[in-house]
Amino acid sequence: MSKTSMSTVDKALALLRYFSVQHPEIGLSELSRLAGYDKTTILRCMTALERNGFIEQSPETKRYRLGLAPATYARIRERSFPLMAFLQPQMDRLAANTGETAHATVVTGHILMTVQISEPDRATRVYIDPSIPLPVHATASGIVIAAHLPDAQRADLVAHSAFQQFTDSTTVDPQLFNDQLARARAQGFARADRSFENDVMGTAAAFFGPNGVLGGAVAVAAVASRFDARVEARIVQEVRAAAASVTQQLGGTLPTAPAGGN
Amino acid sequence: MSKTSMSTVDKALALLRYFSVQHPEIGLSELSRLAGYDKTTILRCMTALERNGFIEQSPETKRYRLGLAPATYARIRERSFPLMAFLQPQMDRLAANTGETAHATVVTGHILMTVQISEPDRATRVYIDPSIPLPVHATASGIVIAAHLPDAQRADLVAHSAFQQFTDSTTVDPQLFNDQLARARAQGFARADRSFENDVMGTAAAFFGPNGVLGGAVAVAAVASRFDARVEARIVQEVRAAAASVTQQLGGTLPTAPAGGN
Structure with a gap:
């Protein structure tokens, strides 16, 4: 795994930070514009995040929103410490x-x-x-x-x-x-x-x-x-x-x- | 970003799943053994996860534990939906x-x-x-x-x-x-x-x-x-x-x- 490929993890995780209480759902084009990556890159990042429960697509709007996996990790962390x-x-x-x-x-x-x-x-x-x-x-x-x-x-x-x-x-x-x-x-x-x-x-x-x-x-x-x-x-x-x-x-x-x- | 490099995101996120209420802290060697990646790969994944708040090192034991970033994402998700x-x-x-x-x-x-x-x-x-x-x-x-x-x-x-x-x-x-x-x-x-x-x-x-x-x-x-x-x-x-x-x-x-x- 090269250093370059590791920055992929940073890139993917950085995408999560565009979601906020004020801005809970974001479409592909908007995310591409916000992050400055092309749509293909965004799509690959979002697919990996989605497979792991960090992101989901709204069944109605098809826009992205945060998933439920962070709640599980937050709960484990909180129960442990x-x-x-x-x-x-x-x-x-x-x-x-x-x-x-x-x-x-x-x-x-x-x-x-x-x-x-x-x-x-x-x-x-x-x-x-x-x-x-x-x-x-x-x-x-x-x-x-x-x-x-x-x-x-x-x-x-x-x-x-x-x-x-x-x-x-x-x-x-x-x-x-x-x-x-x-x-x-x-x-x-x-x-x-x-x-x-x-x-x-x-x-x-x-x-x-x-x-x-x-x-x-x-x-x-x-x-x-x-x-x-x-x-x-x-x-x-x-x-x-x-x-x-x-x-x-x-x-x-x-x-x-x-x-x-x- | 190649398809191969995207699997890096999956690899890094998969490491989070080794942490549980029963097993809240894991050392580098143990994580390497559990996940079947070499220590260099684990270290790179953990460093990226740590930079983004998903993992932290215990100041006392130097072992890894889940970080606090998931709590923020969980809260945004829960406030929005x-x-x-x-x-x-x-x-x-x-x-x-x-x-x-x-x-x-x-x-x-x-x-x-x-x-x-x-x-x-x-x-x-x-x-x-x-x-x-x-x-x-x-x-x-x-x-x-x-x-x-x-x-x-x-x-x-x-x-x-x-x-x-x-x-x-x-x-x-x-x-x-x-x-x-x-x-x-x-x-x-x-x-x-x-x-x-x-x-x-x-x-x-x-x-x-x-x-x-x-x-x-x-x-x-x-x-x-x-x-x-x-x-x-x-x-x-x-x-x-x-x-x-x-x-x-x-x-x-x-x-x-x-x-x-x-």
């Missing part, structure tokens, strides 16, 4: 205590994935689409995770980041981004001030597993129009408490400081 | 009404996948491992699904079946299997009498989506030692009622008879 069930009450409490949307994010490969979301019980709230990977430079979760990753993994994550400008406040300058990482490490949390969406203030803190291995981040995405100094202080306190609680319940330990001894 | 949430109360009711384990199965590619399980509230019950694909010839779900598939899809499913002998009662003769399919079509349900596991009696009925497209099967896996004529009649009635209810709620219709006209 429970994370969603463990995070659910933590995120519910964080949402209730702050009155804003709470979520937990992990890094997998070079993708920041939302693994749990809990919305507050009020009319205006931030909606988080679980199908959209979080940009590392524009979200509080991304900054605080990048800040606490080992150097090689952080470099890989940053190398795969497009540093896209989402709002006027998005940091696209790598040096300014490095300053944000240093600040997150120093203060123990990160803030994303309307840098991913115009009306959203993000606050995130990292949680850790055994031996100080980074587990991910817990975050609150707050409606910016009601964010003031009092709310800010409350959210920082709650996010840090939630991260500490998750770390403790994971049997986790805080990482050893990279410089300056332990 | 809710099936698990829809089946959950149905299976809970079936388990409560029969006092035995209820489950729902769908066919995806040539794999019969358990998508929902509900266990009864009693000390002895059948445990169903959601990570094990159901053998088509040895389970009531497999028989009733094969019985109601279009010919080409049934042929594909049967062609991929190993007709493995699980117990003394497993039907491994294709002609006897065909008789079981005919009986399932005639009576509207299938029975698997200790043919997959020695102590389990399976009863399954098919459910259908719009236009008579087969959706899957609902089934009850009962402890054989307490299975008698009264229990049997009750389970058949409840399984058929559950399949009819699922079909109705899916906006489904019963398939047109393949022969004899409509």
Whole structure:
């Protein structure tokens, strides 16, 4: 199996990422346009994905949609190493205590994935689409995770980041981004001030597993129009408490400081 | 992209199927032995799967385990086309009404996948491992699904079946299997009498989506030692009622008879 042929696996799996809650069904031509592969390549990828249950064709529209195989793998993973069930009450409490949307994010490969979301019980709230990977430079979760990753993994994550400008406040300058990482490490949390969406203030803190291995981040995405100094202080306190609680319940330990001894 | 290189996608995705609730972590050498590929091939497949979040390495043991990406795809699928949430109360009711384990199965590619399980509230019950694909010839779900598939899809499913002998009662003769399919079509349900596991009696009925497209099967896996004529009649009635209810709620219709006209 050559290295070239291996990139076929990446190509096929990358096609799955075009499907989202907003865009659940995609036709062959559209997928070809989105991914920039010719239709023959798309068809071969989709046939292999379909044989393995990752994709299916709608019997009515003949368009593609995600299949049911991922649910089986998700269930095996969760039964073997429970994370969603463990995070659910933590995120519910964080949402209730702050009155804003709470979520937990992990890094997998070079993708920041939302693994749990809990919305507050009020009319205006931030909606988080679980199908959209979080940009590392524009979200509080991304900054605080990048800040606490080992150097090689952080470099890989940053190398795969497009540093896209989402709002006027998005940091696209790598040096300014490095300053944000240093600040997150120093203060123990990160803030994303309307840098991913115009009306959203993000606050995130990292949680850790055994031996100080980074587990991910817990975050609150707050409606910016009601964010003031009092709310800010409350959210920082709650996010840090939630991260500490998750770390403790994971049997986790805080990482050893990279410089300056332990 | 050649046809040969496409089989790389199948090879990589097939590796995911070695992970189960009973076997959540697998090392490189063991995976190589299980799959029959050399270690270099395994390593390339796993690296591509890891980059895409389908696999991760345990930080402690360095062995592989399933990653978190499938959970995201499962969530998008479920939010777009809710099936698990829809089946959950149905299976809970079936388990409560029969006092035995209820489950729902769908066919995806040539794999019969358990998508929902509900266990009864009693000390002895059948445990169903959601990570094990159901053998088509040895389970009531497999028989009733094969019985109601279009010919080409049934042929594909049967062609991929190993007709493995699980117990003394497993039907491994294709002609006897065909008789079981005919009986399932005639009576509207299938029975698997200790043919997959020695102590389990399976009863399954098919459910259908719009236009008579087969959706899957609902089934009850009962402890054989307490299975008698009264229990049997009750389970058949409840399984058929559950399949009819699922079909109705899916906006489904019963398939047109393949022969004899409509």
